[in-house]
Amino acid sequence: MKVVYTSAFVPPELIEACGFEAHRLAPRADPRAGEGALYAAGVCPFVRAWIAQAPRVDGAAAVVAGSECDQMRRGADILARRAPLPVFLLNVPATWQTEAARRYYRDELRRLAAFLEAAGGVFPSGDALAARMAAAERRRARERAAAAEAASRPAAGVPIALVGGPLLQEDAALFGLVAACGGRVAVNGLDGGERTAPRAFDPRAARRNPIEELADAYFDGVPDAFRRPDDGLHAWIGRALARHGARGLIMVRYVWCDTWHAETGRLRDELRVPVLELDLNDEVPLARYATRVQAFLEMLA
């Protein structure tokens, strides 16, 4: 049985320790999805598609949404009213600088575990969670090593960074579009990319108090545009650009996404590399952006 989620602050290790398969859903573009409230002007295309498709995932036992954006919060309310599955909204604090915010996030993870138990799973034992964390850490270590190895090889194309939120399935073709235009994605700062990986788990802390270590690794390790202040995101972008020698940055966001859209101005103010903003829309095929991407990469070449 699957638990469907998308937020980078929902740890798949916890879902698995509760006895479910963690299914991170990248929905298909579906501009006519969710008649009624979700089909209104001003609704983010990603949220619209995700809310419509999450409860329909084969084998889904529950849906977990994150509170990072207003539209997803409200989408989860709609889903809770209409979906035949249990729905959980994980409240992720926007602030990060206080012990109260950290404690609140930890408590939210405990509440999530209780919810998953009620949805047919088990409340995870410390050992079960620690084992899942260790397995995830080994997998991420392998991925990091592979990425480092790939980065050390000479590669064609102008190195750039992609930064932004999650993508609809169709828009994952952006990576190919960048390559076709003579570029190379050296930094994946999108949701699901290296930006949203938690910091490495401390094995001793994970054995001593796994849920606290899990919470801290995600809470401290994932810089995001919704956090206040968002200095962690800008510091991460600066480091990633320098480490990979990225010569430009493409900010990718969906129309009506205020959180990522507002970052573009500051990035343009502060970065020493050019910034291109793409405001994707589920009613506009990605190919329509090709000219802008191509012009951007030609300028960087």
Added chain:
Amino acid sequence: MKEPRRNESGVRRLSLAEWDARYDELKAAGMAEPAYGGRLSRRLACGETRLATLKFDDSPAALRLWNFVLTEYERLEEARAGGEIIVGAMKDLGTVPVMAFALKGVRAFYPDGVWWMPCLMQGGDGLMETADALGIDESFCPVRAMLGAFVTGSQFPRPDLLTCSVGAVCDDFSAVAQRLSGLGHAILWWEMPRRRRPGPGEAAVPLPGGIAAPRAQVDMVAAELERVRGAISGAAGRRLDDAALAVGIRRANEVRRLLGRLREAAFTAARAPLPALEMLIAEMLAIHFCSDLDETRAVLAALLKTVEERAEAGAGHLAPDAVRVFWVNPAADLRAMNMLEDRGGRVCGTDYLFTHALDAIPEEAPPIEALARSALSDPMAGPAEDRAARILADVRRFGAEALVVSRIPGASHCATEGAAIREVVGGEAGIPTVEIEVPSVADAAEKSIGGRLQALIETAREGKSAA
């Protein structure tokens, strides 16, 4: 000049030009005014040209209200010059100002309130263009004007302390405030968790407005407000203790109770004793007392007296059979309130997004906990169903016959919330509903907005006739 038409009850709505003659008349009759008083038309010289397109209530109490609101930033400058500490309380709509005003020599204002400046100045303020240049374009709600105001320094003095609630707030505001922070304005961010219903067996705390929240959430907000208390104390150079806070809460509750009486009297009178526009402005005073708590009390008391006298005499605006309309969300263009009345609608019930600032703050709880409970009852922090349930209760209480959801252009919450509210209220109360989108200057959209309001009024009238 032609004498403005009085209805048979003797009450008039005046244009700005007509107010000049009325002003002379009142002055000749001995009207006393506070220091910020004067002719409304003098505001045209400040660029507030939208006033020339509005229709106003003709009472001295309404004149005082308008002068109070329109002179806020000038009064703030005077307070700054007098050595007072100024707190800019962003987004929470009613909590931090109660704390700030609890310390003598400290006053709070609401920088978000500058969102009406592009309306008042019909775009002549240049605030939107400044925001545009910083990447905050028209896909954001008109509150982006605040960014322009901070950057240009053209509207209000730079606050000594700037606070902003974040978390379960609208993304537009959070993003605009973050852009401001990125430009070097120090902001104390405090967390507003997304309010949820207490789970089975979970300790629960009753909140104002008849809802409840888990104890853990109240404790979280209380811890955040302790940080705010520390910051205000730091800015003021003296401790904001519980005793001062308790007094501050009682003073704020006096304002809230006055406003409650005003709303009750205005919305339940046989005829509308005060136009929708003045009622909207009066309700806004609850958020931050328009930078002067004592004067807010005096302004509201004068309005209440006028309303009670008119209600007693059966006097009021509009025909007695005007359709009773519940209005949801503040309109970005103040003229929208006139538009409704021009079409025979009368506002009888409102939810301008700050109902938590209308409810009394619990006085029996320790002050910070009481404020936390009040803050958590913010309609923006909880699910749309909670907001819709309160609207439905008020629709029934005030006998509203139609519902208007006024969309704020670009606002993240408006995309889905209006439909949810209409579904609940329209379905349960069986009244016609409409959603309109009101830009900061709605002249170009007046035909469309007016047409939708007209259709709503006619549908409600048909329903009345059929009943």
